Amino acid sequence: MGCPGEQAEAAADVLITADLRGIDSHGVARLSGYVHLWESGRVKVDPDLRVIHETPSTAAVDGDGGLGLVVAPAAMKMAIEKAEKSGTGWVAVKNSNHFGIAGYYAMMALENDMVGISMTNASALVAPTFSVERMLGTNPIAVAVPAGRQPPFVADFATTPAAYGKVEIQMRKGEDIPLGWIQDVDGNPTSDAFAAKKGGAMLPLGSDREHGSHKGYCLGAIVDIFSAVFSGANYGPWVPPFLSYLPPADDAVGEGVGHFFGAIRIDAFRPADAFKLHMDQWIERFRKTKPVAGQERVLIPGDPERELHRARIEQGIPLLDAVVADLRSVGEKFNIEF
């Protein structure tokens, strides 16, 4: 595609890390989608990132239409550099594209003894509480916190009850989904996995008003505002879709997709050793929490992905036949041997 080697490697690392951590929906299965975006002229392979505004602890960056997988690592690096000098660093990005797993960028902070934060908006799929319109993406938030002898705390979650990938699995199986994930075109609860394809919408975390869906709506809205209103990207229903055959809105309110990154030096608040000692104690106490009958243990955010990572590094990454075929066809397109 003409992507410079260093950038291609950075992007590949994001995708493969997703697969290693078991987030298959955001791994190499998406490669052909990124290629299609490039083919439709919606991604620049050699973007010229520019800082358009900055202060000692902040920067707004124009991603120049680059791949999110390339723009995001560069922006998170800037946040880390700002944090080194000012205690914290915060970078808002416009004019980017789908960036893969949010957790990757938050985790970049860990090796610098920093807490990392990462979020992105995405094309609208979620209806605010009491509405029938898709207005927000599944807008994920990731927060990574370093510890000492314990592995880090890594939260990485969409602001919906379940990821859309889980709905897709049920569609493939022809099975129902639990009530509380999706509403139909009229805003009624439904267990039809295909409801979102028939004009329905995903629900915010909390599922319904009685169970706090207005809080999930708040979270998705905060991610949208931080990612796009700080940076000048598109927000709400204007965020361009990942699927290249769906046209972007013709009345864009900003440029491309927006992201928001943060890096916080732990020794900006107290000596790093003291922070890590208490973080270890936090993790160890929560690990010892008494589980409900039938469950072996209580998890620390990041545990499941770390365990999958360990297993997959040893045993390899299992790929669905459809994904293999997809990768094969990308390879053929570019004369790369498989």
Added chain:
Amino acid sequence: MGCPGEQAEAAADVLITADLRGIDSHGVARLSGYVHLWESGRVKVDPDLRVIHETPSTAAVDGDGGLGLVVAPAAMKMAIEKAEKSGTGWVAVKNSNHFGIAGYYAMMALENDMVGISMTNASALVAPTFSVERMLGTNPIAVAVPAGRQPPFVADFATTPAAYGKVEIQMRKGEDIPLGWIQDVDGNPTSDAFAAKKGGAMLPLGSDREHGSHKGYCLGAIVDIFSAVFSGANYGPWVPPFLSYLPPADDAVGEGVGHFFGAIRIDAFRPADAFKLHMDQWIERFRKTKPVAGQERVLIPGDPERELHRARIEQGIPLLDAVVADLRSVGEKFNIEF
């Protein structure tokens, strides 16, 4: 109590603002609780706040055992001052107490053309996903974002499906609660409003694993870590209780309750006018979202509280008889005419 006039006024303003905004559970109804904390020697009326560590964009503050209602406004002011110089300001606080409504402090940023963030940990009431132990407080998060011609966006929510105040209302009425708010002592779903009093626990936002309670658990954990591990306060099950007759843990891991505040200058990312123009457009578009049948409109976070505020400023704040009696007895204690 010996609280200096300026501090007493600051604290009163937080409580009355809660009542005006309709968050009655955190308003003057709590005054006697704060007095009891002072009577039991757990609150200092004239705390000497100290910055114990800082960088250009951060500070860790020792609240010296002061009332949260006094410590928190001072800490948020520091965050705002840091933001003026460095673009953003972040203040972690230890050795504090219950601070009332989180939204109050986030909203302090608005008049400075800043986004405000506020969070606090609280004594354990919530069980992590798959557990039967109370490990986290209802740990609220507030985010306030200024707009231009539109009123600000103000999100202020506990990281649980419903506030504990709503459970208390059902207990008083002798009525059931919806499934998904509380689990019983064995971790089973229950509609018994008294279950939490019988060894049960509140559930994280999402209610159960299938509906994303692990995400609510992540959110509560992030608030706990930001409030207490950054600052050196107590975390998890060690956070001291608000109720003065419940003793604090005798194996404290830190000092007092912890809070975390943030202030972000909107012109740290782009000119303030551009930010406000797009925030107006965000709000106006979301306000026009098509509602489900039976609902008049889709709300913007902060709408309900602002409407109550407008009504109560005109018509006064309705108080329950029990609250009036409580205030009367506080008045008698200090020879203040009612």
